[in-house]
Amino acid sequence: MARSCVDDREADARRAATRPRRLPGHASTHLRNLLLTIFLLFLACLLAGTAAYYRIQSDQLLDDQRVALEEVADLKVRQIEQWMAERRADAEVLRENGAILPSLQQLASGEPNLRAREDVQAWLAPMQRSYGYLGIVVLSSDNRALAWVPEGVPMNLGPEDLQDAREVRGNPDLVRIGLHVQEPAESVVIDIAIALRAGGGTRPEDPFVAVFRMDADKALIHYVQDWPAQSPSAEALLVQQDGDEVVYLTGTRLGRHRPLALRVPIGSPSLPAARALRGDHGVFEGIDYRGVEVLFATRKVSGTGWALVAKKDSLEVQAPLRFRMAWALFALVLTSLAAALGLRLVWRGAEAELVRERLATAADRAELSKLYQTLGDVNAAVIRTRDRRVLLDRVCEIAVQMGGFRLAWVGWPDAETNRIVSLARHGEAAGFLDDARMSNLDQPEGRGPTGTALREGRIVVCEDVQSDPRMQPWRVQMMAYGLGSAAAFPLTVRGAVVGVFSLYAVETSAFAPRRLDLLERLAADVSYALEFLEEADLREEAEEAIRRLNVELEERVRRRTAQVDAVNRELESFAYSVSHDLRAPLRAMDGFAQALIEDCSDQVPPQGQVYLQRIQAASQRMGHLIDDLLRLSRVTRAEMRNERVDLSALVNRIVAELRAVEPDRQVLVTVQPGLEAVGDANLLWIALDNLLGNAWKFTQRRLVAHIDVGARVRGGVHEFYVTDDGEGFDPNLAGQLFAPFQRLHSASEFPGTGIGLATVQRVVARHGGHVGAVAMPGEGATFWFTLGETATEGDAHETDPAGRRQPG
Amino acid sequence: MKPILLVEDSQDDELLVIRTLKKNHIANEILVARDGAEALDYLFGQGTRLGHAPLDPQVVLLDLKLPKLSGLDVLREIRKDPRIRLVPVVVLTSSDEDGDVEESYRLGANSYVKKPVAFPEFSEAIRNVGLYWMVINRPA
Numbered sequence: 001m002a003r004s005c006v007d008d009r010e011a012d013a014r015r016a017a018t019r020p021r022r023l024p025g026h027a028s029t030h031l032r033n034l035l036l037t038i039f040l041l042f043l044a045c046l047l048a049g050t051a052a053y054y055r056i057q058s059d060q061l062l063d064d065q066r067v068a069l070e071e072v073a074d075l076k077v078r079q080i081e082q083w084m085a086e087r088r089a090d091a092e093v094l095r096e097n098g099a100i101l102p103s104l105q106q107l108a109s110g111e112p113n114l115r116a117r118e119d120v121q122a123w124l125a126p127m128q129r130s131y132g133y134l135g136i137v138v139l140s141s142d143n144r145a146l147a148w149v150p151e152g153v154p155m156n157l158g159p160e161d162l163q164d165a166r167e168v169r170g171n172p173d174l175v176r177i178g179l180h181v182q183e184p185a186e187s188v189v190i191d192i193a194i195a196l197r198a199g200g201g202t203r204p205e206d207p208f209v210a211v212f213r214m215d216a217d218k219a220l221i222h223y224v225q226d227w228p229a230q231s232p233s234a235e236a237l238l239v240q241q242d243g244d245e246v247v248y249l250t251g252t253r254l255g256r257h258r259p260l261a262l263r264v265p266i267g268s269p270s271l272p273a274a275r276a277l278r279g280d281h282g283v284f285e286g287i288d289y290r291g292v293e294v295l296f297a298t299r300k301v302s303g304t305g306w307a308l309v310a311k312k313d314s315l316e317v318q319a320p321l322r323f324r325m326a327w328a329l330f331a332l333v334l335t336s337l338a339a340a341l342g343l344r345l346v347w348r349g350a351e352a353e354l355v356r357e358r359l360a361t362a363a364d365r366a367e368l369s370k371l372y373q374t375l376g377d378v379n380a381a382v383i384r385t386r387d388r389r390v391l392l393d394r395v396c397e398i399a400v401q402m403g404g405f406r407l408a409w410v411g412w413p414d415a416e417t418n419r420i421v422s423l424a425r426h427g428e429a430a431g432f433l434d435d436a437r438m439s440n441l442d443q444p445e446g447r448g449p450t451g452t453a454l455r456e457g458r459i460v461v462c463e464d465v466q467s468d469p470r471m472q473p474w475r476v477q478m479m480a481y482g483l484g485s486a487a488a489f490p491l492t493v494r495g496a497v498v499g500v501f502s503l504y505a506v507e508t509s510a511f512a513p514r515r516l517d518l519l520e521r522l523a524a525d526v527s528y529a530l531e532f533l534e535e536a537d538l539r540e541e542a543e544e545a546i547r548r549l550n551v552e553l554e555e556r557v558r559r560r561t562a563q564v565d566a567v568n569r570e571l572e573s574f575a576y577s578v579s580h581d582l583r584a585p586l587r588a589m590d591g592f593a594q595a596l597i598e599d600c601s602d603q604v605p606p607q608g609q610v611y612l613q614r615i616q617a618a619s620q621r622m623g624h625l626i627d628d629l630l631r632l633s634r635v636t637r638a639e640m641r642n643e644r645v646d647l648s649a650l651v652n653r654i655v656a657e658l659r660a661v662e663p664d665r666q667v668l669v670t671v672q673p674g675l676e677a678v679g680d681a682n683l684l685w686i687a688l689d690n691l692l693g694n695a696w697k698f699t700q701r702r703l704v705a706h707i708d709v710g711a712r713v714r715g716g717v718h719e720f721y722v723t724d725d726g727e728g729f730d731p732n733l734a735g736q737l738f739a740p741f742q743r744l745h746s747a748s749e750f751p752g753t754g755i756g757l758a759t760v761q762r763v764v765a766r767h768g769g770h771v772g773a774v775a776m777p778g779e780g781a782t783f784w785f786t787l788g789e790t791a792t793e794g795d796a797h798e799t800d801p802a803g804r805r806q807p808g
Numbered sequence: 809m810k811p812i813l814l815v816e817d818s819q820d821d822e823l824l825v826i827r828t829l830k831k832n833h834i835a836n837e838i839l840v841a842r843d844g845a846e847a848l849d850y851l852f853g854q855g856t857r858l859g860h861a862p863l864d865p866q867v868v869l870l871d872l873k874l875p876k877l878s879g880l881d882v883l884r885e886i887r888k889d890p891r892i893r894l895v896p897v898v899v900l901t902s903s904d905e906d907g908d909v910e911e912s913y914r915l916g917a918n919s920y921v922k923k924p925v926a927f928p929e930f931s932e933a934i935r936n937v938g939l940y941w942m943v944i945n946r947p948a
Contacts, residue, residue, distance in 0.1 A: 587820070587824070587902065587923055588818075595824070
């Protein structure tokens, strides 16, 4: 110190005396050189140190991020595979259901059968509701929709669906899961195709195929896009190869692409999705679809052609590093201005800081890795375990073993006592729960972390048991059990708090923010599991209901069949009796009247002979009635065959027969060529014979009559019509037309038994169609009917739409 | 000339059938059995006809709906017995139920006539059976 004072004075004197001269001061030069050397040396060291610091930091940071990305990728792939296994299980419930096969086979045979369709729907509807599907449709072997839910129009199937259906039909063990864009709504759906048992269709050995449809946003996309921690650039992508392009199945969060909307050529070597699809497994650096540098982890999803990418922008990955480097440079500038000694001190301090930091980072990293491991184990337990109690036990055990906690437990409120009881617990300090009383009410025993978390639905942390006034009710016991800090996490099912997950550590302040984040994630996973188990319970109930319904249905069908058989047998014998016994006396009346006329004509006066003819006419008329009634009953009972029937040819044949009977009538008949229908040729003949016979009969007063036969499409259904310009009838009476024995004209005007239209109605009903009539008195009538379609439900007597041709 | 066996329970029908046959110059003797059992008695010389020789009719006119033993049962018995299995049987019925027609032919009925028996139909049936000139005595 003294020395330097002298030096300064000497230097001042020297400067004053020799101002123009610049005397090179050996000492100062030396000192300057020395200082410079020291400074440069220091600076070189500082730079080298900073570089080393940067390198260590960068390596560790990257390592951390790699571990985190891989953890996330594994978690997602596990969730996706689990989700797929569930879908498969759902579909197999239907596959294993043998009870719907007969109904499906009936539907596949082309026979229109409302009841069979309702039977299948009764199965599909509970599945759709309880498993949350948008819709389910069952396809025949030639990909016709046989039955579907929800009611109404079957859901739209695209070419990919039909391709999937063909593939699962070829390999019934296969389950195809595909994402498609629904055209009109632009929504994205997931379709799951599965083969059912064989039967039906043009190739009966081919199986039926069921297609289940889910809202992709609520299922897969949600799983993939959910990221376990806050990060502006983190993103998970599910991709698939299509030709030489990558398809982004779940869309992108950052690019705001809708699912399936983005396609990128697969050739690009550094594209994460391309590498994932090539089967590269690990963590890499590359340039993503936005052209941004990213760090990413890749995984394949087994059993699919899908691959998963979990990625983060390099910029975000390195952000903490840049932040630290900025500070380091700032320090560099500061320190380069300070003295050598100061530099040395600063350097020392930096060195010490570096060592501490490295130790802290290492500890931090170990801790983080341990917690990630815990999270992974809990997720594995969530996926494996199907019993609520076992799952919660396992979660507590994992938390204690892996997270190093002294006690972990799951509390549930008891509605009667308002106390929180433990459902599961683990750890050395588990005995604490036997002594401690906790409440879910707002009272001292309910104001600890557990009670508060349960009541308010938020995470509650107690940093230090000893100093926290809220812990007063339990402090002594907790100290005895060595519990230093605590945290409680609410467990929610569908948004409602149902329980609480509480953790206790030996040390105080054991719940640092990063740790707390991960534990929150863990509690969220437990919540998810509870929700899933509750849904599984509901599903089991639904399946039980289906089983019960099955048994009930079979019983009902059996009883109904027996009843129908009995009624049919009765009808059969009734018809038989009628045909024999009722006819016998008529025959006698007719026969003996005839005998009287022939044998005793000389003894019976002319008037008597007229009476005898009347007896004959009456008995013959009753004979016709009986014949018609029998035909009506046969129409109802006869076996039906389904075949393609040329209605135009049939009509022409019937008209020819009518002309043969009354060759003098002038009737212009127009028949639309090429009329075809699928049905029973015999029954259709009976129906058309009646309709044309009526038209023929009721136009007999016209000098030149017109009959017009054709078909038109109305409401998506083929409707056949027979129009005449005959007598017509009062439209108010149209409703009565089709009941047996209803006649709108007197028998003397137009002969008939009143059974013909009832027969037509039954024939049409047996084909699953409807029949109706439109007319005005004196202006002719139009009778229309549909076959084999159930689309036009209901009113068989609806009034005339404007398009119908009125005869004039 | 062999007799004709008419199996018919309704007296009205019996009278009408016989009248039709007579009016159309059928000269064969007409024996009437009132039920299926009596028909078999005639044919086998048994039961009520015990002691009589078994009947060998030109043709059996067989109603289907009969007391005791139905027409179809009678037909079955006739076709089972080697002695009379070749006797021509014409089934008379008021029924045009498809089942009856089919079953009659299946059991070996030679022809089928619907009541009331109109003569043209009857003579067609007899023609089918191949007995036309043996049964019908056409007026010159």
